[in-house]
Amino acid sequence: MSNTREQFRPADHENDHFLLTTVVGSYPKPKWHDRARELFEDEDADFDADEWEESKDDAARIITDEHERADLDVITDGEMRRNEMVEFFAKRIEGYDFNGRVKVWGHNYFDKPSVVDDVEYTESWLVDEYEFTADVADAPVKVPITGPYTLASWSFNEVYDSEEALTYALADLVNEEIEALVDAGARYIQIDEPALATTPDDHAIVGEALERIAKDVPEDVRLGLHVCYGDYSRIYPEMLEYPVEEFDLELANGDFEQIDVFKDPEFTKDLALGVLDVHDTEVESVAEIKENIKKGLEIVPPERLTVSPDCGVKLLPREVAYEKMANLAEAAREVEAELDAGEIDVPAAEN
């Protein structure tokens, strides 16, 4: 697999070293945008589809800009058009049906869809979102897309013989969508598979699904995989066989307790290291984030290190999310400068 990282180095990047800074995807929605959705979903309200589209465009524009102001190298629109990571896609895939909300925990619910017929790709899922964001952004845009294993496990399967069979059927659709995204110009695509963390014994199914997805993806496209909130030792080192260039992992939440998992055997891919805890409203200082980034240098050399939050930041208050991102970007630039000056040891480079 070729090195796809350099295309994301900003033209005015000051340091020789380049730690790619980015986000996992989601961002807190502005309150007026949530209110607009409520109005749109309220049959009695005088608020039509055009006005809802306008709200989504406005929110996407503003949050894209907020990422750029935080000085991140690769950005998203904060997923302003998406409500939930399975529901959004299931609404666009033929073969899915909705029956109502189910409990996740306490009074948190989600509209868990049912697969009631063969799944089919009939319309693009994210091309409009990508094109709009790329158009309003100066920085390169990353596209997060929910992976087929998570789409399968977080649905009721009424049709396919097994979850595995459904996963592969969905993988073919994800492959089709990625092809459309690549045609539209996308060069950084992140597959989100949080369900893998909950059932790590299925890592081979995820591997086979990724083979189907990665097939025919051009070499200059950066393909990443995001997995969070699980025991990584149960999928490592097997995951190194996956046909992706980068793993985006949640590690700050557990105080980097799991970092040693990736030291033996050697980590052979790029590491997108979670350096911000997204379930803590306390903003990590630049100094603290710099120490977190250095943890990543125990695993990979700087040219293979990406810096990002643990997961989507959508549950944080918006100003906290912004400050965390801005500190992340600043911390990365400072670490780069110290690397340039030879002031930082890189354990991973010595091995």
Add this chain to the structure above:
Amino acid sequence: MTEIVATTPGLYPLPDRAKDDLADRKGHQKSDLISGNEGNAITEAYDHAREEVIERQQTAGLDRVVEGQLRWDDMLAHPLAVHDNVDTRGIVRYYDNNNFYRDPVIEGELTPDGDVASELDAAAELVDSGLQAVLPGPYSLADLASDEHYGDDAALLDGVAQFLAGELEQFPDVETLFLLEPSLVTDAPGDGDDERASKAIDTVADAIDAEVVVHTYWGALEEKVHAHLLDADVDALGYDLVSDHEQTIYNVNEYGTKDDVALGLVDGQNTLLETPAEIRERIEWFSEETVNDFETVYATPNTELFYLPVNKAEAKLDALASAATEEVSL
């Protein structure tokens, strides 16, 4: 003649209106979940929801009616989560599901507190006959807990069993008690622990004058666990035919089972609806594959029902009830 009794293992989905209403009243965070001393408005909201769920079971024509356990924010861990000597801490995964509950950390003796009994008292007002209580079995409840008081697994299991027995003593009259023991399958007890698990069930079952069913799910029991469970003085064992019928048949034919049996015939975790005919076929299949002459077959979903959207959970009640009323040749 075998009697088919249509029932459920409880833990119903909250009616959709109650989902919003209670979320608004209580909040979405960990600290907002049920504590056991909620105020009047919340109690009333649950009273309404309970009425709705009981009425729906009666309309469907189920032979046993459960309270619904709509207050059980922490699912089967609920009786501990509301206890004064238990501290609820981080959110942890509920078995192999995308569901979470508060880790109940036992910090002191589990004295009976009547929380479940008061729910059943309220249900008893609405149910003339066929009231069924549902509790976690002692092995599963101990498995879901963290212990900082009893010191070792045996003492914990004993403490939990005594606690459940004490709770049962406060129950109103019920026809049937379902003790849910998924952990006997998912985290099977090893040598010695299997015997203890069975004795703990005895402790609980002895505390009530009702038909006691120990229901297991998410797979079949290991042979030895099944053999030990047969020593428990209960009226029926429950088997999950949805997730593993082959091993279950083997266990029953190899080791026997009780005079009554509960069969998990309907998938509590899939929206795909079983028809009454399919449910009857499954009962007949089980009867043909085994040599037993059952007095009672409890026809039930394999798991709790809260995994399902309300409309599908209700449709499954209708199918079960009509499967039980049709002529069944066994």
